[in-house]
Amino acid sequence: MDANRRAVFLVSCLRWLVVASGMAVAGEHVQVWQIGAVALLTLAYNGAVSWCALREERFSKYGKNLSTVAGILDIAVITFLVGRTPSFYSPAVALYWFVLVTTGYTGGSVRRLALVTSFSVMASAAMGFLAMRTSASSAEILTTILLRSAIITCGALVAAFISTTRKNDDVASERYSYLHAIRSCGAKLTTFRSVHEMVLHVLEVVVTKTRTAGAQLLLLDEESLQLQCEGAFVPENDGCGATQGAQNVGPDESAIRSYAEWVVKSRREFLMRVGGANSGEHSQITDDRSVVAVPLTWQSSGTDDDVSVQGVLVVWGYTGQDISEDALHIVRIFAAMSAAAIVNMRLYTNMQKSFLRTLQSLAKGLEARDEYTQGHSERVMQVSCMLARELDCNPETVELLRNASLLHDIGKIGVPDAILRKPGKLTSEEWETMRRHPLVSEEICRPLGLSDEILFLVKHHHERLDGKGYPDGLDASEQPLLQRILVVADAFDAMRSRRPYRDIMPIEDLRAELNRSAGRAMDPTVVSSLLGLMENGETDAIYEEHDRSTGFLVCEITAEDERKAA
Numbered sequence: 428m429d430a431n432r433r434a435v436f437l438v439s440c441l442r443w444l445v446v447a448s449g450m451a452v453a454g455e456h457v458q459v460w461q462i463g464a465v466a467l468l469t470l471a472y473n474g475a476v477s478w479c480a481l482r483e484e485r486f487s488k489y490g491k492n493l494s495t496v497a498g499i500l501d502i503a504v505i506t507f508l509v510g511r512t513p514s515f516y517s518p519a520v521a522l523y524w525f526v527l528v529t530t531g532y533t534g535g536s537v538r539r540l541a542l543v544t545s546f547s548v549m550a551s552a553a554m555g556f557l558a559m560r561t562s563a564s565s566a567e568i569l570t571t572i573l574l575r576s577a578i579i580t581c582g583a584l585v586a587a588f589i590s591t592t593r594k595n596d597d598v599a600s601e602r603y604s605y606l607h608a609i610r611s612c613g614a615k616l617t618t619f620r621s622v623h624e625m626v627l628h629v630l631e632v633v634v635t636k637t638r639t640a641g642a643q644l645l646l647l648d649e650e651s652l653q654l655q656c657e658g659a660f661v662p663e664n665d666g667c668g669a670t671q672g673a674q675n676v677g678p679d680e681s682a683i684r685s686y687a688e689w690v691v692k693s694r695r696e697f698l699m700r701v702g703g704a705n706s707g708e709h710s711q712i713t714d715d716r717s718v719v720a721v722p723l724t725w726q727s728s729g730t731d732d733d734v735s736v737q738g739v740l741v742v743w744g745y746t747g748q749d750i751s752e753d754a755l756h757i758v759r760i761f762a763a764m765s766a767a768a769i770v771n772m773r774l775y776t777n778m779q780k781s782f783l784r785t786l787q788s789l790a791k792g793l794e795a796r797d798e799y800t801q802g803h804s805e806r807v808m809q810v811s812c813m814l815a816r817e818l819d820c821n822p823e824t825v826e827l828l829r830n831a832s833l834l835h836d837i838g839k840i841g842v843p844d845a846i847l848r849k850p851g852k853l854t855s856e857e858w859e860t861m862r863r864h865p866l867v868s869e870e871i872c873r874p875l876g877l878s879d880e881i882l883f884l885v886k887h888h889h890e891r892l893d894g895k896g897y898p899d900g901l902d903a904s905e906q907p908l909l910q911r912i913l914v915v916a917d918a919f920d921a922m923r924s925r926r927p928y929r930d931i932m933p934i935e936d937l938r939a940e941l942n943r944s945a946g947r948a949m950d951p952t953v954v955s956s957l958l959g960l961m962e963n964g965e966t967d968a969i970y971e972e973h974d975r976s977t978g979f980l981v982c983e984i985t986a987e988d989e990r991k992a993a
């Protein structure tokens with residue numbers, strides 16, 4: 428809840444105190460039914476004001492009018508109480524101060540303050556005259572009216588002072604909050620791993636800080652040059668736990684696209700005020716929301732010809748609420764920051780992809796030196812991605828697994844051929860060298876700026892579920908699903924392929940080995956998925972080429988033929 432709404436809510440809660448004070452002052456002059464009527468009236472209009480102040484969209488639509496009505500009803504209730512206490516020094520007059528001070532506290536304009544003061548003076552004078560005309564002289568009545576008017580005018584001066592101070596404070600604190608948002612968001616922009624994540628963060632900050640109803644960011648596709656929605660943000664609640672109502676639905680998609688296309692074409696900002704007056708060529712629009720669409724421009728050199736539009740940031744306000752000038756400045760600043768961050772991120776991503784491809788080619792080349800390991804990473808990648816999809820992993824995590832699988836054994840570059848291709852048993856020193864390859868793989872991949880998840884997978888692809896794996900002997904609780912999948916896929920390929928120290932394992936032995944390892948070295952759920960895939964023949968396509976080159980299919984057919992012959 429922002430400061431203005433909080434002030435209106437507070438005032439609507441405090442009115443009970445004023446009514447109670449008025450009743451205490453009026454004392455025996457007020458009858459029970461009158462107390463009841465005043466209480467009910469106060470309950471009704473203060474309930475309406477509080478309800479309105481709880482939601483930003485309601486407040487921007489009805490808040491101003493309801494506050495004016497509440498102010499008029501305050502004056503009516505206080506005037507009634509003043510009328511019930513006809514004494515010369517009626518303290519009930521002081522209650523007019525409440526109306527004046529609260530008008531100033533809730534940010535009332537000079538015009539509104541002058542109106543409230545005039546109504547209060549006139550109502551107080553009329554009540555004084557009516558109540559004292561039969562029992563007091565003209566001089567006494569005039570003195571009373573003048574005294575009460577002076578008291579009310581003093582209240583108006585105090586209210587004007589409060590109003591000015593609050594407005595200055597509000598502007599200062601709002602601008603400080605904008606500066607803080609720019610600084611913290613600017614520092615955070617470089618930490619995002621994807622443009623989408625960054626866009627969602629920027630949209631949330633822009634909408635929250637400018638207190639607007641929603642925003643969308645559209646990016647120009649580098650190849651098709653079409654605008655595509657990269658992210659949208661509409662607040663789910665306004666800080667009071669209230670859910671979003673239908674009234675906060677933004678402009679329809681076609682309208683947003685039309686504004687954005689105009690911005691890309693003209694390279695200018697589009698601004699539409701409540702009612703439809705706009706800076707573009709949309710003369711037919713009569714929208715009761717304010718919309719601003721700002722181009723995300725990028726200048727690659729010092730000349731204006733090199734300015735390119737990367738996308739468009741579209742922000743819309745609540746119904747009947749114009750976007751303030753300060754908020755427009757913030758939207759422009761965030762559009763400029765986002766454009767620079769998006770360009771840098773795209774450059775970095777392209778560079779990273781290129782490095783990744785180079786490294787993967789290197790891993791492939793390394794395996795190609797050896798007929799036993801040729802194509803190992805590629806097959807592990809295919810099996811692990813198949814398993815991940817089978818186990819309902821989302822596409823992003825499958826992509827992580829894909830990259831990790833292709834790079835997991837690159838550290839074998841540090842293992843001498845004499846060890847890698849040794850047909851017999853490894854000595855303890857040789858085994859020690861071999862066990863270091865996951866660590867070397869991670870060391871090679873780290874400077875690439877790959878995610879921690881990928882580095883973890885690369886480093887821990889030889890861990891075991893029972894904690895007896897290497898390099899860290901991780902406990903089962905420290906092994907996430909993706910890593911368990913990679914372990915199973917890696918071990919499966921090792922068993923399914925011919926190695927220098929053994930021939931291809933027959934399929935039945937392989938199944939038995941997998942079942943034996945489930946729950947000990949490997950995750951039983953992943954193993955069970957793999958056995959299912961094997962049963963359906965889904966892993967066969969991956970090994971067709973390998974089996975052809977190693978004569979595995981021939982071996983199997985021969986065995987089958989032998990069985991048939993028997």
Ligand SMILES: [Fe+2]
Nearest residue numbers: 835836888889
């Ligand atoms: Fe390995």
Ligand SMILES: [Fe+2]
Nearest residue numbers: 803835836917
């Ligand atoms: Fe491997």
